[in-house]
Amino acid sequence: MPTRKQIKFIERNRGRMSAAKMAARLGVRKAEVNEVLRRKGPPQGRPAEPLFRMPRVKPVWRFAGAALIATAALIAYSNSFTGEFVFDNQMIIAQNPHVMFAQNASKIWTEHYWAPSLWSNLYRPLTLYTYYINCHWLGCGGDPTGYHIVNLVIHVTCGVLLFYFVTMLLHSTTSGVIRERSRLVGLCAALLFVTHPVTTEAVTNVVGRADLLVMAFVLAGLLLHMRGAEGGRGAIPLNALAAVCMALALLCKENAIAMIALVIALDVLFHWPKVRRKDGDRHTVASLARYLLRRTTTCYVFYFVVIGGWFFARYLVLRDIPPALPGLTDNPLPYLPFLQRQATAIVMLGLYLWRLAFPLTLSADYSYNAVPAVESLLDLRFLASLAALLAMGALAVWSRRRRRFVTFMALWFFITIAPVSNIFVTTGTIGAERLLYASTPFWCALLALSAFHLFAAFRMKAALRTAAPAALLGALAVLFGVRTAMRNYDWESNLTLWRATYRASPNSVRAADNYARELLAEGRRGNLQQCRRVLEGVISFAGDYSEAYATLARVYLEFGDTARDGGRLDDAAAFYRKAYQTAAEGEREDVKRQLRERRTFIEWGMKESDIVIGGKWDINMALAHAALKIADIPGESAEESEREKLYDEAHRAYRVAVLARPQFAIAHIELAELLLMRAERLAQDNPKRRAFLNEAAVSLVRPIIMPPTPGILRKRAWENLGRCYFMLGYSANEHLYHPSKHGRYDFTPGKEVNMEFIRRAVKSLIMMQMANKNYDDARNLGRVAVKNPRYRLPPAEVRRILGGTYSFADEEIWYGGAPPEN
Structure with missing residues (x-):
């Protein structure tokens, strides 16, 4: 008779090898092999009953469950299609040139998730590419309706896959009443899932698609893995397809890496006991280790290859992005x-x-x-x-x-x-x-x-034991659907979203701040008082969330403008002073935030040279606006020295804002307008006048050559540049021309003054990217500056800039090199 080890070999290769081959391999008689095969399991040539299987139903009911799930989801989310792009949707979809412009599609696969607006260490190209498909292949463009429909389709797919997964698992691993009703249990679970209100943030919020896609691919991969758990000829293709699903899920979002743990848990709980009984092994750690090793060589190797490839792809894309921790506001x-x-x-x-x-x-x-x-x-x-x-x-x-x-x-x-x-x-x-x-x-x-x-x-x-829980769960699904439909209205617009969020989380400083901003943007009478109540209620525990201080300063500025328009100059001055004090306090809190974040980054092992923590754009813009308002009030800054101090403070705040967000054109333009105003107040022979005008010219050219600058701001920059040229002694009509056909300005070719300021503006932008540690953007801009005939920067000069280090205190950043001689 064959030994125990030989019996295990025969059982392991049942259906894979003929009895004659196994006998020749083991050195035993064919009759002995057939005896083992007859004694254990079904006869040779007849496949063993699969471990995971769906219950048999009539063809008419085969897709009834899926149709019911789709209907329930459609009813629950029928009012979600009219929602706008809210929250992060604007930056990731509507304002993302990689999604909206077909020529940038390849950058989706070679840049990080938040490019080009912000920087991050996230890599989710497949999610972004689905937005690109929505925009161009499906013709949705900037209309959110098509994006909402695709989200719902993916959500329904997740519900159907969950229905099949739960049904297959219950039918294969339970007995008695639950096994008989496994299909009904799976259907009820899927109905609860597709109508559960907590899923609205992933479904109605368009950028929640990453979570939808991960769920769909993970469930599909688990179903394929279950079908391939029995081994045989079809196991390798099924396991490979499951690994492909995992790869697609990882390209959608990072948490898909949990699939490997789900696969191992599924095998250990359901597949290993059957293998153990077949092999006659005991329930020991050694037996589990042998099982996992065997599964690694036959199945898990596909998943590990995928995970290794994903880490390598992330490294190639994100290697130049310095490691960072989240901001204190996002994750304390x-x-x-x-x-x-x-x-x-x-x-x-x-x-x-x-x-x-x-x-x-x-x-x-x-x-x-x-x-x-x-x-x-x-x-x-x-x-x-x-x-x-x-x-x-x-x-x-x-x-x-x-x-x-x-x-x-x-x-x-x-x-x-x-x-x-x-x-x-x-x-x-x-x-x-x-x-x-x-x-x-x-x-x-x-x-x-x-x-x-x-x-x-x-x-x-028996019928009542089946109908009663089904009816109870169905009623619960209806209640879930009603709450989901109510929640969809909250995601209708930014105003409705932040109003609901503020009511649900009144202690959230961000919720209060964004709600106040939306009230300001709405511009209705009475909103100012409501904004003031909301922000003053949270400012006491706002800590270093400087955005709340900035918004409250804006509210005080609005009050001051209203008072000034009504001729109440004293009230206007009081509000402007209050805005200035609020903004200054917010800046102090922002400095504390920067120091705390820097200290924490160092404690977490980051190099100090890799740490980039800049000032907040909003608070510095508000501080500059408040300082200028006070300086313009008659009698508030009667002495010229006090007015100059306010102008210096506004100048410094604008510079911080520009360096914090170089891509925001408004800060560059307002900085230049301040410099032009200060230059007008100085005598022709004052050396400061020429310095102010040169910095203003570079500040105005920067938004002109930046592609994302909106048309209105671009026109404002051109008009101010013409004014700056006139004050510098150049003829704006000769150096800038205004084609009447398109109503657009441009630089007159062949003028050395134009080339000087264009080159300085390009170098200034490169230095700003270097100061913010955005090395990829700096290198890309440097390549454009060398190759583009409009800029024609010498390669040696670009290399020198890329090899340097820059900070806010460097005057080179603001002039694009050494300040011009007066």
Whole structure:
């Protein structure tokens, strides 16, 4: 008789090799091999029953479940198609030249997620490319409706895949009543999922598509992996396809890396017991290690290759971007001590569970002060959250033998939430409801399973035991759908979104600030008083969130303008002074933020030379505006020295704003207008006059040669440049011309003065990018400056600039080199 090792070999190769080949390989008789095959499992030539399989139903019901899921999702989200581009949608989609212009499509795959507006260490090219497909292939352009429709289609796809996944898993791994009703349990779980209100931030918010795509690809990959779990000839193609799904998911968002843990958990809980029984192994760590090693060589190797390739692609794209931590406003956790950071992250996980169970209050913002940091381990929020997480862990351990489906779904939550939990890896935000999208199936599946388990224990007719939980879960799905439809109205516009967010999170400084900004933008009478109440209510705990100070300063400036228009100069002066004090306080808080962030970055191991922490654009613009308003009030700055101090303060604030956001044309133009005004006040022979005019000219040419500058601002820059030329003693008509056909200005070719200022403006922009550590943008601009005949910068000079280091204090930045001689 064959030995135990030979029997294992025969069982492992059942269906792969003939009995004669196995006998020749093992050195035993063919009859002995056939005896083993007859004694264990089905006869040779007949495939073994698959581990994961769907229940058999009539053809008419085959797609009924999918149709019902699609109908429920369409009803719940039918009012979401009219929503505008809100929140981050403007910067990532509507104002993204990589998405909106076909010639920039290739840059989607070679630049980071937030390019070119901001810099980040995120790489999600496939998500951005779906926006490009929306814009160009589907013809949506800048209309949000088509983007909302695609999001809903992906959401429905996720619901259908979840239906098949839960049904297949329950039908294959349970017995009795639950196995018989596995299809109904899976359908109820999918209906709860597609209507759950917490998913609206991923579905109605267009940039939530990254989470939708990850969920779709992960579920598809898990289904393919389950089909290939039995081995055989089709296992390798199925495992390879599952790995392709993982690769696509990773190109959509980074948290897709959790799929490898889901695959291992699925195998260990459901596939390993069958293999162990077949091989006659015991339930030991050594047996598990042998199993995982075998699966690694036959299956997991595909996933590891994908993960390695993804890390390599990220390195190629992001290698020149310095490492960074999120800002204090977006995620305050990295700036807390270790234990306090972990405790607050646990509170956030508890809040996630609460949102899943009771999705009545939803918020689009959990940033600074929306979730106060845990100050003591006796904090009730921390204790309740820790108890809930421990209870889930205990449930997973208790169910690991008889109810392995429960264990797997509990692990699903921990695995999918781990990459975004801030416990193991710091992310860009402390929390967001869209991050819950991948974890929501755990709650929906366990809720559906619990309802059917509960009614199965009652003594009632079999039909009633099936209909009662289905009706109860259906009613819950209806309530979820109603709440989802109500939540969709919150995402209708920026004003409705931030109004709802402020009401849900009144302690969120960002929510209050953005709500006040939208009220200001609306321009309705009475909004100023409401803005003032909202901002003054949060400014006491705004900390170093300088944007709130900037918005409040804008409100005071509006009050001052209203008073001035009414002839109440004293009131106007008081409001302008209050705006100036508020902006100055905000700048001081912003300096504290910069120092705190720099100290934290160094503690986390970053090189000081790689740290870039600039001043905030908003607060410095508000400070400059307030200083100029005070200087213009008669009697407020009667002495010339005081007025000059205010002008100097505005000059400095404008420079900080320009360096913080070089791509924002308005700061360059307003800086130049201040310089022109100061030059007009000086005598012709004053050396400061020429310096002001030269800096103004360079500041005006910068927005003219920057592609994203809007037409109105570009015209404003040209008009001020003509005025600057006149004050410098050059004829604007000779150096600048205004074609009447198109109504656009341009530089007159062949004028050395024009070339001088253009070259200085280009060099100034390169230096600003270098000062902000945007080395890729600086190099790209340098290549353009050398190759473009309009600029014709010498390569040696560009190399010199790219090899230098620059800061706010360097006068070269503002003149594009050494200041011109007067």
